[in-house]
Amino acid sequence: MNSWKKEGIVYEIYVQSFNDSNNDGIGDIRGIIQKLDYLKGLGVNILWLTPIFESPLVDNGYDIADYRKINPQYGTMDDVDEMIEKAHEKGLKIVMDLVVNHTSDKHEWFEKSKQSRDNEYSDYYIWRDPKEDGSAPTNHGSAFGGSAWEYCPERKQYYLHLFAKEQPDLNWDNEQMRKAIYDTMRFWTEKGIDGFRMDSISFISKPKEFSDAPVVENKEYGAYYYGISNGRNIHKYLHEMYEQVLSKYDLITIGETPHTDVEEGEKYVDPSREELDMVFQFDHMHVDYGEYGRYSDVSFKLSDLRHDLDQWQKCLSWNSNYLGNHDQPRIVSRFGDDRKYREKSAEMLTMLIMFQRGTPFIYQGDEIGMTNVDFKSINEMRDLEAYNTYERFMKLGISKERALTMVNRKTRDNGRTPMQWNSKQNAGFSNAEPWIEVNSNYKEINVEKDLENKDSIYRFYQKAINLRKSNEILIDGAYALIAADDSDIIAFVRESGNQKILVICSFADKKIKFNNPFKGKGGKLLLSNYETAKPELNDVIYLQPYEGRAYIVG
Structure with missing residues (x-):
């Protein structure tokens, strides 16, 4: 890439x-x-x-x-x-x-496709015959509600629309x-x-x-x-x-x-x-x-x-x-x-x-x-x-x-x-x-x-955009989840060579404690959404409600 x-x-x-x-x-x-x-x-x-x-x-x-x-x-x-x-x-x-x-049913392709079963555009969409009782070919529903099949009198067939009936699905086999x-x-x-x-x-x-x-x-x-x-x-x-x-x-x-x-x-x-x-x-x-x-x-x-x-x-x-x-x-x-x-x-x-x-x-x-x-x-x-x-x-x-x-x-x-x-x-x-x-x-x-x-x-x-754009670790560094069982936090590490960036995101609406997995290695705060965040990486971190922090480790 x-x-x-x-x-x-x-x-x-x-x-x-x-x-x-x-x-x-x-x-x-x-x-x-x-x-x-x-x-x-x-x-x-x-x-x-x-x-x-x-x-x-x-x-x-x-x-x-x-x-x-x-x-x-x-x-x-x-x-x-x-x-x-x-x-x-x-x-x-x-x-x-x-x-x-899909296209609109007002697209020229569909306007021509629905006219007959044997013209240049007849196979541009997904057409199927009714069942013997005249009902739709299958029970598929539309993502927007109702059946995913709509009957077309001109062809005496149904066309497929996974979304609105005005959005007929194209036939990519054509x-x-x-x-x-x-x-x-x-x-x-x-x-x-x-x-x-x-x-x-x-x-x-x-x-x-x-x-x-x-x-x-x-x-x-x-x-x-x-x-x-x-x-x-x-x-x-x-x-x-x-x-x-x-x-x-x-x-x-x-x-x-x-x-x-x-x-x-x-x-x-x-x-x-x-x-x-x-x-x-x-x-x-x-x-x-x-x-x-x-x-x-x-x-x-x-x-x-x-x-x-x-x-x-x-x-x-x-x-x-x-x-x-x-x-x-x-x-x-x-x-x-x-x-x-x-x-x-x-x-x-x-x-x-x-x-x-x-x-x-x-x-x-x-x-x-x-x-x-x-x-x-x-x-x-x-x-x-x-x-x-x-x-x-x-x-x-x-x-x-x-x-x-x-x-x-x-x-x-x-x-x-x-x-x-x-x-x-x-x-x-x-x-x-x-x-x-x-x-x-x-x-x-x-x-x-x-x-x-x-x-x-x-x-x-x-600030977050500038940090991401200027730091190669955040662009192409490896990723690893940490604290996978924490009930309030999503935390992960980005790593490239000997350098690591620790990212901690609290989803709690109260103050919580987070145990630093890189104890004793030290680190420097790169970004936090609270001015009260301490610049050094301590062994135990106390996070304010919905606080996010990023540290360069070591």
């Missing part, structure tokens, strides 16, 4: 909620251009943009109608060209979202379709982008024959991923993609790989296999799943989080280190304390992300400690998955109060409210009414306030 990839710090921009330059209530490309200096100042050097392509926006742009056209609400292709040029001038690289497990995808990738690389984040890439290889899936998490239909995730040709297709496109350019590649274990995950990132640079794994995103799956009233156990992070750290050639993104709740609300210890827990969590081995990912707003939203009604949400889940809970007889609580905790809208730039109207995001309501706490939590405070979360992020 090239050095710039290992040294990279990625910042994810959820475009429609980042910055609105033309006051229509929707973030846009020119809004990103306006904030490039802000991002440069934070210290990040890779910007990952959620989809900006032409789309009906059924799933906020992850239903793409044309891979080579820009959605007018975000701007023009000239705006994109200017963004790439100005980002590069500032040393910032641009990563685009590659959504090729060579012409694959070539069209590779041509699209070349189009964007020739424009100067620096990489791809590949949405749901572990689902692209479908089985020849589908069979019913087990029903899990009290759902009506079978598991959408059963027999599909990490399919028979997944690595063949990704290696082909590497040979046809990725090997020709200096690109960073990040695969989203739901329902993938560590053994399979290493296949994706093993450099000798020539597939991807890193993957998003989901084990640690499942630590607070409950009897109804993702949407639950279960809190995570630290031992589960530590175990899952440790397994991937130990078993992968290179990791992507993240705790949140546009599909997840806010990290300080989920893994920290978004009230009394919001600042300290947000700072501790960034040490965990920055100092493990792998590429760190920051989601917009986490650098100022943005929190979950307390939605008062399902009607305040915009998340299709949340709506469908709430309706499912109603059918299961769950009370409205409990259903709203569970959906509130995990709705993707928690991470999609507008970026909080200042305490003015709509948090400085737009002068118009935003597409989704701003979090009500924006007057207390915003960028302007953090920039004025030398001890803010933003300033701490800068």
Whole structure:
């Protein structure tokens, strides 16, 4: 892997909620251009943009109608060209979202595919005949609720959609379709982008024959991923993609790989296999799943989080280190304390992300400690998955109060409210009414306030980023977990040659004791989120609530 990839710090921009330059209530490309200096100042050097392509926006742009056209609400292709040029001038690289497990049902390919069974595009998607009684081919459910099969009268067949019915799945067994995808990738690389984040890439290889899936998490239909995730040709297709496109350019590649274990995950990132640079794994995103799956009233156990992070750290050639993104709740609300210890827990969590081995990912707003939203009604949400889940809970007889609580905790809208730039109207995001309501706490939590405070979360992020970028041990040093049974702490060591860095992250809301495993060796404090932390490494360390510390040992 090239050095710039290992040294990279990625910042994810959820475009429609980042910055609105033309006051229509929707973030846009020119809004990103306006904030490039802000991002440069934070210290990040890779910007990952959620989809900006032409789309009906059924799933906020992850239903793409044309891979080579820009959605007018975000701007023009000239705006994109200017963004790439100005980002590069500032040393910032641009990563685009590659959504090729599915398209929009408004894509030209699907419009033609559904017309007949014998045209050029007829095999671009996953079509199957009904059962004898006319019902769907299998019991597979959609990730967003309902059946994963939708009947098409024109063909008298069903098509597969693992997500919304407006997102038909592509047939990667079709060579012409694959070539069209590779041509699209070349189009964007020739424009100067620096990489791809590949949405749901572990689902692209479908089985020849589908069979019913087990029903899990009290759902009506079978598991959408059963027999599909990490399919028979997944690595063949990704290696082909590497040979046809990725090997020709200096690109960073990040695969989203739901329902993938560590053994399979290493296949994706093993450099000798020539597939991807890193993957998003989901084990640690499942630590607070409950009897109804993702949407639950279960809190995570630290031992589960530590175990899952440790397994991937130990078993992968290179990791992507993240705790949140546009599909997840806010990290300080989920893994920290978004009230009394919001600042300290947000700072501790960034040490965990920055100092493990792998590429760190920051989601917009986490650098100022943005929190979950307390939605008062399902009607305040915009998340299709949340709506469908709430309706499912109603059918299961769950009370409205409990259903709203569970959906509130995990709705993707928690991470999609507008970026909080200042305490003015709509948090400085737009002068118009935003597409989704701003979090009500924006007057207390915003960028302007953090920039004025030398001890803010933003300033701490800068320190952690600078330390990670300037220290070779934190970039490429070996990793080892310590204190694996501690009930309140995740602690690990990064090591290169004779040098070690000890990282201690307390998840406790009270003062606790930690026994230094390197007794008598001495050490120097590199970073802490408390000014009271002593500069020397003692045999016994007393940590304040949600304190994080990093020491150079010996």
